[in-house]
Amino acid sequence: MNVELMSVGTELLLGDIVNTNVTYLSRELAHIGINVYKHTTVGDNKERLLQAFHNAFVKSDTVIVTGGLGPTEDDITSECAAAYFGRTSYFNETLWQKIEAYLRKYRKNNVLTANNRKTAYVPEGALLFENRNGTAPGVALEQDGKRIILLPGPPNEMKPMFIQSVKPYLQSLSNQCFVSRYVRFYDIGESLLETKLKHYLDTQKNPTLALYAKTGEVLLRITASASSEEVALELVNHKIAEINQLVGKYIYLIGDETIADSQTELHRVIARELLARELTISVAESITGGYISSLLIENSGISKSFIEGIICYANESKVKTLGVQEATLKRYGAVSEQTAHEMVVGTAKRFNTDVAIATTGIAGPTNDGSTKPVGLVFVAVYYKGEVSVKECQFNGNRNIIRERTAREAFNELRKMLQQQKN
Amino acid sequence: MNVELMSVGTELLLGDIVNTNVTYLSRELAHIGINVYKHTTVGDNKERLLQAFHNAFVKSDTVIVTGGLGPTEDDITSECAAAYFGRTSYFNETLWQKIEAYLRKYRKNNVLTANNRKTAYVPEGALLFENRNGTAPGVALEQDGKRIILLPGPPNEMKPMFIQSVKPYLQSLSNQCFVSRYVRFYDIGESLLETKLKHYLDTQKNPTLALYAKTGEVLLRITASASSEEVALELVNHKIAEINQLVGKYIYLIGDETIADSQTELHRVIARELLARELTISVAESITGGYISSLLIENSGISKSFIEGIICYANESKVKTLGVQEATLKRYGAVSEQTAHEMVVGTAKRFNTDVAIATTGIAGPTNDGSTKPVGLVFVAVYYKGEVSVKECQFNGNRNIIRERTAREAFNELRKMLQQQKN
Numbered sequence: 001m002n003v004e005l006m007s008v009g010t011e012l013l014l015g016d017i018v019n020t021n022v023t024y025l026s027r028e029l030a031h032i033g034i035n036v037y038k039h040t041t042v043g044d045n046k047e048r049l050l051q052a053f054h055n056a057f058v059k060s061d062t063v064i065v066t067g068g069l070g071p072t073e074d075d076i077t078s079e080c081a082a083a084y085f086g087r088t089s090y091f092n093e094t095l096w097q098k099i100e101a102y103l104r105k106y107r108k109n110n111v112l113t114a115n116n117r118k119t120a121y122v123p124e125g126a127l128l129f130e131n132r133n134g135t136a137p138g139v140a141l142e143q144d145g146k147r148i149i150l151l152p153g154p155p156n157e158m159k160p161m162f163i164q165s166v167k168p169y170l171q172s173l174s175n176q177c178f179v180s181r182y183v184r185f186y187d188i189g190e191s192l193l194e195t196k197l198k199h200y201l202d203t204q205k206n207p208t209l210a211l212y213a214k215t216g217e218v219l220l221r222i223t224a225s226a227s228s229e230e231v232a233l234e235l236v237n238h239k240i241a242e243i244n245q246l247v248g249k250y251i252y253l254i255g256d257e258t259i260a261d262s263q264t265e266l267h268r269v270i271a272r273e274l275l276a277r278e279l280t281i282s283v284a285e286s287i288t289g290g291y292i293s294s295l296l297i298e299n300s301g302i303s304k305s306f307i308e309g310i311i312c313y314a315n316e317s318k319v320k321t322l323g324v325q326e327a328t329l330k331r332y333g334a335v336s337e338q339t340a341h342e343m344v345v346g347t348a349k350r351f352n353t354d355v356a357i358a359t360t361g362i363a364g365p366t367n368d369g370s371t372k373p374v375g376l377v378f379v380a381v382y383y384k385g386e387v388s389v390k391e392c393q394f395n396g397n398r399n400i401i402r403e404r405t406a407r408e409a410f411n412e413l414r415k416m417l418q419q420q421k422n
Numbered sequence: 423m424n425v426e427l428m429s430v431g432t433e434l435l436l437g438d439i440v441n442t443n444v445t446y447l448s449r450e451l452a453h454i455g456i457n458v459y460k461h462t463t464v465g466d467n468k469e470r471l472l473q474a475f476h477n478a479f480v481k482s483d484t485v486i487v488t489g490g491l492g493p494t495e496d497d498i499t500s501e502c503a504a505a506y507f508g509r510t511s512y513f514n515e516t517l518w519q520k521i522e523a524y525l526r527k528y529r530k531n532n533v534l535t536a537n538n539r540k541t542a543y544v545p546e547g548a549l550l551f552e553n554r555n556g557t558a559p560g561v562a563l564e565q566d567g568k569r570i571i572l573l574p575g576p577p578n579e580m581k582p583m584f585i586q587s588v589k590p591y592l593q594s595l596s597n598q599c600f601v602s603r604y605v606r607f608y609d610i611g612e613s614l615l616e617t618k619l620k621h622y623l624d625t626q627k628n629p630t631l632a633l634y635a636k637t638g639e640v641l642l643r644i645t646a647s648a649s650s651e652e653v654a655l656e657l658v659n660h661k662i663a664e665i666n667q668l669v670g671k672y673i674y675l676i677g678d679e680t681i682a683d684s685q686t687e688l689h690r691v692i693a694r695e696l697l698a699r700e701l702t703i704s705v706a707e708s709i710t711g712g713y714i715s716s717l718l719i720e721n722s723g724i725s726k727s728f729i730e731g732i733i734c735y736a737n738e739s740k741v742k743t744l745g746v747q748e749a750t751l752k753r754y755g756a757v758s759e760q761t762a763h764e765m766v767v768g769t770a771k772r773f774n775t776d777v778a779i780a781t782t783g784i785a786g787p788t789n790d791g792s793t794k795p796v797g798l799v800f801v802a803v804y805y806k807g808e809v810s811v812k813e814c815q816f817n818g819n820r821n822i823i824r825e826r827t828a829r830e831a832f833n834e835l836r837k838m839l840q841q842q843k844n
Contacts, residue, residue, distance in 0.1 A: 013458045015449030016634065018442055022463075027437025036435045038470075039463035041444075048460075055477060191493050191535045211494075212433055215578070221438065283733070289719030290712025293733040297711035298820060300787060308739040311705070311715040311731030313724070317773075321730065351739075365722060395528045396555055398720060400578055 001034050001173065004056040007041040008049065008068035008077050009153060021066045021151075021158055028162060032171055033178040033225050044074040046083075053084045057146050067153030069136035071115040077150055078139060082123035085143045089121045095128065096120035099135045129165040133157045138166060179232035180223040183240060184253040184265055186411045190218050196247055200239075207239045215400065216407045217264060252414060266410035267292075271299035273417055274355065282351035283309040284322055284343045286334065287361035287377060292406045307351045312343070322346030322358075333370055335360050340378035340389045348382045355417075356382040357409050363398040377405045381413045388416060423456050423595065426478040429463040430471065430490035430499050431575060443488045443573075443580055450584060454593055454600045455647055466496040468505075475506045479568050489575030491558035493537040499572055500561060504545035507565045511543045517550070518542035521557045551587035555579045560588060601654035602645040603662060603678055606687055608833050610672040612640050618669055622661075629661050638829045639686060674836060688832035689714075693721035695839055696777065704773035705731040706744055706765045708756065709783035709799060714828045729773045734765070744768030744780075755792055757782050759800055759811045766802035766809060777839075778804040779831050785820040799827045803835045810838060 005022050012019055019041065026036050037060050042052045049068075056063045068077030082089050099120055119136045122128060129138030134157040139150040149166065151158045185193060190213040194201065197220075201209055207224035220243070224235035240254060253265050274281055283293050283306075293309035296302055310321055315334055318324040323346040324339055332338040343358035361377030375394040380387060390412055394404045427444050434441055441463065448458050459482050464474045471490075478485045490499030504511050521542055525534060541558045544550060551560030556579040561572040571588060573580045607615060616623065616633060619642075623631055629646035642665070646657035662676060675687050696703055705715050705728075715731035718724055732743055737756055740746040745768040746761055754760040765780035783799030797816040802809060812834055816826045 007461075012445075013448055013461065014452045014632075015445045015447070015458075016632065018440060018445045019461075020440055023434075023437045023440045025437070026435055030436045036437075037465075038474075039429075039435065039441075039461070041461035043459075191537055194494050195535050195537070210433065210436070210438070212438060213492075213576070221436075285712070285715075288716070290707070290715035290731055290733065293712030293735075294710070294716060294824070297733070297735055300820070303735050306733075306735050308736065308743065309712055309731075309733030311712065311719070311728075311733075313715075313719055313728050314730065317730040363719075393528065395524075396578060397582075398722070400555075402716070 001062055001170070002060045003029060003034055003036050003062045003064060004038045004040060004060040005036055006052060006056065006063055006065045007039070007153075008044060008065060009041070010043045010074075012041045012067075013043050021153065021155055024155070024159060025064060025066070025162065028167065029170075030223070031178055031180065032167065033174065033176045034170060044068060044076060046076050046080055049076065049080045050084055053080070053148070061145060062147040062149065064149045064151065066151045066158055069119070069139075069150060069152045071118045071135070073115070075118070078121070078123060081139070081141055081148045081150055084148070085123070085141055085146075087124045087141070089123050091117070092120050092122050092128075095122065095137060098130075102135055127169075129161050129169075131157055131161055132164075133160055140166075140169065175227070176225045177227065177229045177232050178223060178225045179229060179236050180221055180256075181236050181240060182253075182255055183220040183222065183243065183251055184255070185218040185220070185247070185250045186216070186252050186266065186407070186414075188218065188247070188250040189213075193218050193220075193247065193250070197243065200243065207236050209239075214264065216404050217266075252411070264407055264410075266407055266414065267295040268299060270410050270413055270417075271296060271302050271305070273414070274305040275301060277417075279305060279355050280307050280351075280353040281305055281355040281357070282307045282347045282353040283356065284318075284347040284358040285309065285311050286313055286318070286343070286359055287363050288359045288402050288405050288409075289313060291402050292357060292359065292409055295406060295410075307353050310347065318343060322350065333372065335362055335370075335372055335376055335378065337378055337389050337391060340380040341387055344380035344382045344387060344389075354384055355413065356380075357413060358382075359405050359409055361392075361394075361401070361405060363401050365398070375401055377401065377408070379405060379409045379412055381409065381416050383413075383416050383420060386416070388412060423484055423592075424482040425451060425456055425458050425484045425486060426460045426462060426482040427458060428474060428478065428485055428487045429461070429575075430466060430487060431463070432465040432496070434463045434489075435465050443575065443577060446577070446581060447486060447488070447584065450589065451592075453602050453643075453645060454589065455596065455598055456592065466490055466498060468498055468502055471498065471502040472506055475502070475570070483567060484569040484571065486571045486573065488573045488580055491541070491561075491572060491574045493535075493540045493557070495537070497540070500543070500545060503561065503563055503570045503572055506570070507545070507563055507568075509546045509563070511545050513539070514542050514544050514550075517544065517559060524557055549591075551583050551591075553579055553583055554586075555582055562588075562591065597649070598647050599649065599651045599654050600645060600647050601651060601658050602643055603658050603676060605642040605644065605662060605665065605673055606675040606677070607640040607642070607669070607672045608638070608674050608688070608829070610640065610669070615640050615642075615669065615672070619665065622665065629657050631661075636686065638826050639688075674833070686829055686832075688829055688836065689717040690721060692832050692835055692839075693718060693724050693727070695836070696727040697723060699839075701727060701777050702729050702773075702775040703727055703777040703779070704729045704769045704775040705778065706769040706780040707731065707733050708735055708740070708765070708781055709785050710781045710824050710827050710831075711735060713824055714779060714781065714831060717828060717832075729775050732769065740765060744772065755794065757784055757792075757794055757798055757800065759813060762800035762802040762811045763809055766804045766811075770804045776806055777835065778802075779835060780804075781827050781831055783814075783823070783827060785823050787820070797823055799823065799830070801827060801831045801834055803831065803838055805835075805838050805842060808838070810834060 127140040212219045224232040226232035324342040348356035358380040364374035380389045549562040632643045634641045646654040648654035746764040770778035780802040786796035802811045
């Protein structure tokens with residue numbers, strides 16, 4: 001099956017909303033082995049929509065459309081799909097009763113208007129998908145080897161409808177199983193990793209491999225298809241074992257998580273490790289200003305490990321709260337290896353924790369009056385008396401520099417914990 | 423000008439990343455009066471990309487492409503654009519020197535690989551846009567009344583390049599001036615605001631009005647076009663004055679900022695106010711875990727005002743560092759008005775600041791073992807001896823609850839500072 005995903009709505013063309021539907025559907029379809037050939041977004045305009053159907057069916061056999069199924073005048077998707085196949089629409093009495101009941105139950109304050117009835121008109125010969133979270137039903141139309149599927153635009157209606165009705169309908173048309181796993185890398189750039197994995201990337205077939213660059217890290221997705229989930233998983237795991245042997249030292253996580261929502265998993269790896277080993281942690285943040293702590297406490301249950309964080313942005317607070325020597329600040333400056341070292345030791349001591357992180361750096365846009373460049377950062381980690389300080393030079397705006405600093409700190413800590421374990 | 427936005431990347435068709443570029447560009451183009459006709463997303467495939475150019479130029483005269491400009495083998499956008507116009511690409515030595523310098527400066531650990539050189543190949547006769555945050559430059563090609571603009575895929579490279587080079591380039595092709603201003607509302611929902619502004623929304627022409635709901639706040643964009651910037655600005659300001667009279671009490675900021683990157687400007691309003699009035703601030707964060715501090719220090723120069731932040735996630739730290747009474751914690755719990763009150767007073771006292779913020783709450787997914795519900799939050803603000811504690815009940819996941827808490831805290835502080843001023 002070759003699918004084109006079509007989104008209908010002028011608000012998308014104006015950039016008023018982000019098109020998360022198309023991401024969701026692409027991912028769900030990829031997981032069940034359906035090839036998405038193209039995404040298209042068009043306005044609420046009959047002529048353009050008919051033209052878009054025409055273009056889509058040149059290369060695809062299935063078009064899945066989201067949006068334009070509502071009760072207002074500019075909702076024209078259903079009408080256009082019927083017209084494309086030369087069918088008429090009819091008023092579906094059973095459907096209307098359901099819609100009416102839904103409106104009476106959930107939209108008490110709304111008066112039932114004439115245009116509400118519009119959603120009960122459906123193309124002749126259509127397969128309907130129930131909408132449990134709204135009024136407009138989903139629609140599937142098949143003709144001459146072409147298939148149009150219409151889904152409502154609001155994600156809270158579309159997603160449950162997809163999972164509950166559309167996915168099983170599509171799966172019934174195929175007999176392959178798909179399994180994906182994700183490998184996350186740090187300390188290696190995309191180009192170098194690609195060079196190292198060139199043989200695998202060039203000869204890939206099943207499983208397939210895909211590399212993605214994230215801010216400061218790289219992600220590899222490995223997907224296999226087979227007649228059963230077990231066989232597909234075995235294919236994936238076998239490939240991971242091979243890759244692990246080659247570039248294992250850069251891998252920080254092998255998991256099943258999907259990647260759409262999260263740029264990094266480093267803080268989750270750290271939180272899991274701290275909790276598993278019953279280690280306590282404290283954090284002293286200058287350049288990251290609370291960002292490292294806020295990532296750590298994203299992890300449920302972390303209060304057992306996370307003792308306290310300090311945002312010591314001012315020099316005074318570095319001295320008073322963390323016990324950094326005035327002489328150190330004077331001689332080397334707040335952004336220096338020496339200050340970072342004293343910060344991390346001071347933090348661990350003050351809060352009596354097994355582990356500590358400290359950061360100091362110049363986030364820009366201007367530097368601190370010295371000759372030190374914007375983006376210069378020192379990351380210090382502490383584990384039971386041992387200290388490591390790393391000097392980094394990052395590029396980008398304030399937020400990117402802080403983001404990179406946080407990841408670097410988590411990665412340094414990860415390596416130190418790893419070492420202690422081995 | 424009629425534009426088609428084209429996104430290139432198999433990772434988009436697989437749903438691995440959300441296409442925020444297309445939203446950003448659509449909005450930016452709408453602001454300068456450029457009509458976006460269609461969005462298309464295609465995979466990293468030469469034949470499909472050429473076909474997509476062909477289809478796009480049937481209705482549009484300009485195609486803006488994001489993605490596929492990188493150093494790896496599947497980055498084929500530049501090559502395809504050149505081929506579409508029948509041009510060859512050449513190795514640009516000056517560009518390569520810049521790229522090499524960039525790589526040596528920011529990617530010290532990376533070995534320079536042969537494929538890095540690929541980014542220095544550009545189509546003949548191309549106008550180049552500098553990339554300050556990466557290696558691949560932007561490209562504009564014009565021929566036979568058709569225009570192809572190529573931008574890098576990573577948003578942190580694409581957005582600054584668009585603002586700095588591409589937007590002025592596009593504006594130079596038109597003779598209308600567009601001016602937009604943004605009005606930000608807090609303490610009022612989107613539907614109610616829409617009802618109050620109905621007359622203006624229904625009769626809008628020039629300026630145009632657009633409402634956007636953000637997490638916890640609402641944004642109104644007012645855009646006018648005219649033959650000169652002065653006239654357009656006057657039209658906008660006149661409309662703002664009318665709206666201010668009607669719903670002024672919900673407005674927290676009238677500004678020129680673009681909205682793409684930031685959900686809120688509350689922390690910037692606070693930072694500006696603190697610096698202007700030479701007030702010092704300290705922050706004690708339990709539920710927000712450093713998030714409020716990290717928003718505050720996004721503001722350049724804030725070190726003059728921001729004395730220290732404490733992430734007192736554990737009860738022990740609330741008692742030891744902030745002087746919250748054990749009896750208070752025992753009697754009312756950590757998530758209570760009383761604890762929030764003692765936290766904020768303790769913080770202001772400990773760090774001897776004019777202003778303080780404290781937060782405590784239940785972020786979920788499970789509650790704290792008491793009968794208190796997930797999403798219950800107490801936000802305390804302090805200003806020169808005066809304390810105000812607000813109880814809130816938020817809905818959503820951990821991150822949304824923390825996000826809402828931070829905004830509520832900034833808004834409460836804003837109101838308190840406002841009061842003291844009047």
